[in-house]
Amino acid sequence: MSTLVMKFGGSLTADARSIQRVAQIILAEKLAWSQMVVVISAMAGATDGLARAAEMAATHDGVGYRRQIAAIRAQHVGVIEALFRTLPAREMLHKRIDHWLFDALTACDSIAARHETLPRDRDAVMIVGERMMADILLALVQAEGLRSALIDSASWMITDNHHQNANPLLEVVEERIERVMRPALTAGIAVLTEGFIGATRGGAMTTLGRGGSDYTATILASILHADEVWMWTRVDGIMSADPQLVPNARVIDMLSYDEIRELSYFGVRVLHPRAVDPLLPDAIPMRIRNPAGVDHVGTVIHAQSAPGGLKAVSAIDGLFLSTSQAGIDLPEVLAQVNHLVGQAATGPVITVQSQGRSTLVFVVPTSEGPGAAAVAAQKLSAALPLWEVRTVKVIAAMGATVQNNNLPGIKALASAQGAGNRRVLAVAPEDVQAAVRYLHQLF
Ligand code: ASP
Ligand code: MG
Numbered sequence: 001m002s003t004l005v006m007k008f009g010g011s012l013t014a015d016a017r018s019i020q021r022v023a024q025i026i027l028a029e030k031l032a033w034s035q036m037v038v039v040i041s042a043m044a045g046a047t048d049g050l051a052r053a054a055e056m057a058a059t060h061d062g063v064g065y066r067r068q069i070a071a072i073r074a075q076h077v078g079v080i081e082a083l084f085r086t087l088p089a090r091e092m093l094h095k096r097i098d099h100w101l102f103d104a105l106t107a108c109d110s111i112a113a114r115h116e117t118l119p120r121d122r123d124a125v126m127i128v129g130e131r132m133m134a135d136i137l138l139a140l141v142q143a144e145g146l147r148s149a150l151i152d153s154a155s156w157m158i159t160d161n162h163h164q165n166a167n168p169l170l171e172v173v174e175e176r177i178e179r180v181m182r183p184a185l186t187a188g189i190a191v192l193t194e195g196f197i198g199a200t201r202g203g204a205m206t207t208l209g210r211g212g213s214d215y216t217a218t219i220l221a222s223i224l225h226a227d228e229v230w231m232w233t234r235v236d237g238i239m240s241a242d243p244q245l246v247p248n249a250r251v252i253d254m255l256s257y258d259e260i261r262e263l264s265y266f267g268v269r270v271l272h273p274r275a276v277d278p279l280l281p282d283a284i285p286m287r288i289r290n291p292a293g294v295d296h297v298g299t300v301i302h303a304q305s306a307p308g309g310l311k312a313v314s315a316i317d318g319l320f321l322s323t324s325q326a327g328i329d330l331p332e333v334l335a336q337v338n339h340l341v342g343q344a345a346t347g348p349v350i351t352v353q354s355q356g357r358s359t360l361v362f363v364v365p366t367s368e369g370p371g372a373a374a375v376a377a378q379k380l381s382a383a384l385p386l387w388e389v390r391t392v393k394v395i396a397a398m399g400a401t402v403q404n405n406n407l408p409g410i411k412a413l414a415s416a417q418g419a420g421n422r423r424v425l426a427v428a429p430e431d432v433q434a435a436v437r438y439l440h441q442l443f
Contacts, residue, residue, distance in 0.1 A: 003185075003226040004029060007039035007195060007217035011234040012291065013133055014044035016082035021291050023140045025232065026190065030146060033227075035185040037220050039195040040137055041213040042129025043079070046072055047196075050104060054125040057111035065108045073101055076132050083140060096135040100128040119163035123207045130194035130213070138192050148190040154199035155180050157216065159206045166198050166206035168215075174223045185224070193220075210367075214275035218286070222278035229279070230287045231271070237288045237299030238263065238270055240443070241313045245436045251296065252312060256305035259312075259398060262422065265346075266396035267316025267366050276301070311399035313439045315432050317364040317373035318394035319345050320413055321380065323387045328358045337362070340383050341376040344368045349394060349424050350416040359414050361426045363394050393432040397423045397439045407438045 006029065013019050030036050042050075049072050056064035080093045107124035111117050130153075138150045156176035159166035184191050195213020198206040208215050214231060221229035237251040238260070255263070257276050264270055270288070279286060283303040290298060321337070330351070337345055343365065350361035364373040373391045381389040392413060399421050412435075415425045427435045 001035065002033045003035040003037075003224050004033040004228055004230065005037045005039065005217050005221040005224065005226045006230040006232060007213055008041065009213075009231065009233040010041045010044040010046065010129075012232055013041070013137075016079045018291075019079060019083060019136065019140065022232070023137065023144065025291060026137075026141050027144055027146055030190050034188065035224070037181070037185070037191045037193060037224065037226075038137075039193060039213055039217040039220065040130060040134045041195045043075065043133055046075070046129035046132070047126055047210070050126045050129055051122070053104065053108055054111060054117065054122045057108035057125075058117040060112050062112060065112070066105070069101055069105055069108070072129075073097060076136070080136065083136070084143070089139060089143065093135060093139055097132050100131045100135075104128045120161075120204060123163045123205050126207055127194075127197045127205050130196050134192060134194045141190070141192075146190055147188065148192060149184050150192045151181050151184065153194045153197045153216065154203075154205060156193075157198035157208075157219075158201055159198035159208070161200045161202075161204065161206065163204075163206055165209040166200075168198065168208070168219055169201075170219070170223075172201070173219065177220070177223050182224075209272065211272040211275075214272035215278075218275045218278040218284075221284050221286075222282060225282055226284055228285050228287060230289050232289050232291060234290060234292075235288070236290045236293045236296050238268065238312070240311065241436055241440045242315065245315065245433050246313070246440045249440065252299050253297075254306040255299060255301050255311070257301060257303060259305055260301050262396070262398060263312060263314060266314045266363065266394065266398075266424075268312070268314045269366060305399075309399060310397060310439070310443050313395065313397050313436050315393050315395050315436050316366065318349075318392045318426055319362045319364060319373060319377055319380065320359070320390045320392040320426050321362075321384070321387050322357060322359040322414075324357050325386050326356065328353075330358075333360070336384070337380065340379050344372050344376040345380075349418075350414045350426060352414055352416070361392065361394060361414050361424075391429060392426040393429050393435075395425045395427060395432070395435055395439065397425075397442075407435055410435050410438070 008022050012022055053065040053068040076097050084090050104125045107121050111121045134150055141148050158169050158172040195216040196207055217229055239249045241249040243249045285302040288299045345362035347362040348360040349363055352359040377389050377391045410431045413426045
């Protein structure tokens with residue numbers, strides 16, 4: 001008996017033609033696997049659009065959020081018209097879409113009626129993207145004759161009430177999966193379910209944080225003891241560098257769980273931050289696959305690290321703090337930084353104390369948004385007058401001991417050799433491209 005869990009990212013449901021392709025993949029894979037679960041995410045841009053509608057509701061912009069929801073409706077209706085020829089199918093789906101969007105509208109109304117926005121209301125708005133796409137895909141594969149069922153994730157993904165970033169209660173989740181999903185799977189029925197969405201025991205809707213459908217898929221894979229989990233997306237896999245910085249960047253064949261976690265820490269946007277964790281106990285392999293790249297197997301992520309040299313070079317915003325004060329109290333400085341800028345500075349990823357100077361380098365997570373490094377640097381330099389504070393780029397070269405800090409023509413402001421053969425360097429922002437290119441060609 002073989003079990004596959006696969007997730008389709010929003011980039012693959014952006015238009016009718018891509019959705020058709022997704023349906024074909026589901027049909028084809030069902031022939032190859034005895035048990036299959038398909039995790040569905042919202043159409044590209046839908047979750048952003050819904051989040052924007054909730055923002056508008058919070059500022060009491062009633063015209064704005066109604067327009068926003070109407071635009072989302074138009075997109076979905078367009079896709080339905082293109083995919084379904086018969087009137088009854090179209091009408092059924094229009095009704096479903098309107099039903100969900102009415103929920104979103106009601107949630108926006110209640111946000112607008114309050115003085116503060118509750119994360120619970122935001123969740124109620126943001127979940128409808130997955131709901132709509134799940135209905136569309138189910139109708140599509142059923143029209144093709146696939147024995148399939150949509151099992152609402154609110155019936156099994158039971159979470160705590162940490163709205164917008166909820167934590168699955170894994171024991172309950174397992175018990176629910178066995179009860180509501182296993183019988184269908186055993187009967188050979190392909191199961192579709194919404195990613196990203198959960199519910200509290202009390203029935204309030206929650207979400208697992210942005211990109212959460214990855215996490216939905218890996219939790220399912222772990223509880224079902226799946227053979228593999230596949231993340232279908234627009235890219236061929238995880239790249240050895242950002243192709244915008246390095247034109248000849250290539251797809252990495254194999255990475256370990258640790259390496260993928262490191263890469264996301266250092267700014268490579270691949271997966272939901274917690275998505276790898278459920279795969280560890282059974283060492284379930286994960287593949288990143290692109291439907292357009294048929295001749296490409298994509299990146300496989302599993303327990304072992306492939307031997308060999310440099311695997312990836314990444315770059316992310318960072319903060320460089322340096323002082324010539326004698327005898328700094330490191331724990332105290334770290335506590336101060338944390339107090340001043342919180343999550344906007346994680347690390348330190350480099351700590352150098354030598355020749356009367358202390359230097360610390362932090363990473364600014366991409367989740368903090370594009371301007372976060374500059375804002376954090378301003379706060380820190382205002383509050384820490386004895387420190388030189390500057391924004392930098394933190395470069396991580398994974399899988400190789402890069403001996404030389406003196407990259408040709410580039411000054412590394414600080415550097416450190418980390419665990420797992422990782423070299424971390426801080427460079428001035430204007431040097432990032434040259435530095436990444438230089439390190440990448442060391443392969
Ligand atoms: N639709 C959600 C988001 O855009 C969840 C996901 O795509 O994984 O964040
Ligand atoms: Mg996504």
